[in-house]
Amino acid sequence: MLFLGFCFFTFYKNNLEISKKYGIEFSKYFYFKFLFLFFSFFSIFLSIFGIKYFPGDKEQRMGIDIVFVLDVSKSMNVADVRGDGGNYLRLDFAKKSIGYFVLKNKNNRYSLVIFAGDAKSTLPLTNDTDLFLTFLQKADYRDFENQGTSFEKAVKLAETRLLYAENKSKAIVFVSDGGDDDYEFSDEIKKTIGKKSKYFIVGVGSSDGGKIILGEDIFGRKNFQKYDGKEVIAKLGEKNLKKLANLTNGKYLKMDKITDLDKFQNDLEKLEKNIFSENFSNSMKSISRILAFVSFFFFVLFLAFYIFDNKKYEK
Numbered sequence: 591m592l593f594l595g596f597c598f599f600t601f602y603k604n605n606l607e608i609s610k611k612y613g614i615e616f617s618k619y620f621y622f623k624f625l626f627l628f629f630s631f632f633s634i635f636l637s638i639f640g641i642k643y644f645p646g647d648k649e650q651r652m653g654i655d656i657v658f659v660l661d662v663s664k665s666m667n668v669a670d671v672r673g674d675g676g677n678y679l680r681l682d683f684a685k686k687s688i689g690y691f692v693l694k695n696k697n698n699r700y701s702l703v704i705f706a707g708d709a710k711s712t713l714p715l716t717n718d719t720d721l722f723l724t725f726l727q728k729a730d731y732r733d734f735e736n737q738g739t740s741f742e743k744a745v746k747l748a749e750t751r752l753l754y755a756e757n758k759s760k761a762i763v764f765v766s767d768g769g770d771d772d773y774e775f776s777d778e779i780k781k782t783i784g785k786k787s788k789y790f791i792v793g794v795g796s797s798d799g800g801k802i803i804l805g806e807d808i809f810g811r812k813n814f815q816k817y818d819g820k821e822v823i824a825k826l827g828e829k830n831l832k833k834l835a836n837l838t839n840g841k842y843l844k845m846d847k848i849t850d851l852d853k854f855q856n857d858l859e860k861l862e863k864n865i866f867s868e869n870f871s872n873s874m875k876s877i878s879r880i881l882a883f884v885s886f887f888f889f890v891l892f893l894a895f896y897i898f899d900n901k902k903y904e905k
Contacts, residue, residue: 626892633885637878652863653697654759655715657748658688661766663706663739664731665824670800680794684765685726691851692719701751704729705744707736711751739769746782759861761788767795768827789840790854791831799825
């Protein structure tokens with residue numbers, strides 16, 4: 591920006607010196623042309639940085655607090671979920687489904703907890719949906735050294751995340767493939783469950799299961815998880831998920847479509863809504879389009895004066 595201003599000032603100063611030294615008279619439109627060109631470049635330069643402004647008071651909206659608890663263990667890398675474009679990895683299918691639900695219900699606040707053999711809170715409650723989706727897409731089994739499925743740690747962390755939320759309506763949505771057969775739930779899990787928390791347990795995967803994909807080699811061949819030299823087959827553990835639903839007094843759903851989380855909508859609507867002030871970053875409005883239009887406007891003026899001035903000299 592300073593460089594453009596310096597260039598225009600230098601250009602103007604040099605032309606004044608030339609005019610005085612050689613007696614050359616420039617057109618009165620001469621400097622207007624390049625001034626318009628300068629403003630055109632200046633405006634497009636500002637638009638690149640995505641400048642925003644705060645329009646006024648924050649908007650208030652009604653919603654509930656929802657913590658998504660996502661299983662990212664290696665078994666979620668089984669491609670046994672059928673979709674329109676072929677088979678999905680369980681984890682990718684879960685991410686798409688959660689993303690669809692969040693974008694459709696932007697009035698709520700969302701938090702994300704991921705778990706495998708341990709649990710980790712990756713994002714506190716927020717109504718910034720773009721931020722939530724960014725963290726959601728990054729979730730992966732590589733976030734944990736300990737693999738496996740620890741429901742207790744995931745439940746405890748999800749409840750902790752909601753513990754300090756003053757809002758009355760709270761929901762926890764578990765998305766998992768169920769882990770190993772006959773998972774033994776500890777008695778501590780019942781003490782952890784909050785009285786005001788509504789649980790929704792979602793199973794993703796198939797009863798037939800599939801091989802756990804760990805990646806691909808340089809030739810595009812898939813690498814599979816092995817145990818004692820044999821490729822591991824991971825199946826959907828619905829039995830464990832239904833146990834968890836019973837322990838939490840929640841509802842269980844086997845997810846077959848991206849839109850299946852909508853089946854919980856009626857239950858969520860029954861929960862008492864909270865009043866949220868919109869996130870400051872969400873309230874900011876961009877002026878990039880306006881600046882781009884201003885840049886175009888000044889460039890058109892530059893062309894008009896340039897053509898008009900040239901025709902004048904031709905005459």
